[in-house]
Amino acid sequence: xxxxxxxxxxxxxxxxxxxxxxxxxxxxxxxxxxxxxxxxxxxxxxxxxxxxxxxxxxxxxxxxxxxxxxxxxxxxxxxxxxxxxxxxxxxxxxxxxxxx
Numbered sequence: 001x002x003x004x005x006x007x008x009x010x011x012x013x014x015x016x017x018x019x020x021x022x023x024x025x026x027x028x029x030x031x032x033x034x035x036x037x038x039x040x041x042x043x044x045x046x047x048x049x050x051x052x053x054x055x056x057x058x059x060x061x062x063x064x065x066x067x068x069x070x071x072x073x074x075x076x077x078x079x080x081x082x083x084x085x086x087x088x089x090x091x092x093x094x095x096x097x098x099x100x
Contacts, residue, residue, distance in 0.1 A: 021072050029065025032058050 036058035039046065046052045 022069070022076055025065060025068045025072050029062055029069060032061030032065055036062055 036055065039055045039058060043052070043055060046055055
């Protein structure tokens with residue numbers, strides 16, 4: 001176990017924040033793609049200054065964002081399916097003497 005050098009006490013990690021995750025990732029992906037489209041007409045300027053990585057970073061951000069959208073939508077659907085299955089299990093009447 002690694003101890004912090006400051007001697008501060010350790011705390012449990014907080015619960016992850018849940019919010020409009022799909023919308024957040026989609027918005028970020030759109031921003032990356034818009035930044036790519038804005039920079040494409042100035043590719044020559046970026047090339048002359050050896051800064052073309054800015055253009056390609058925006059394209060990579062948009063591409064990775066598409067993977068992120070797929071992932072968070074799948075995750076969201078799986079969470080909803082699990083909650084629905086749990087609710088169906090709770091609503092299902094059980095016969096006396098059967099384990100829960």
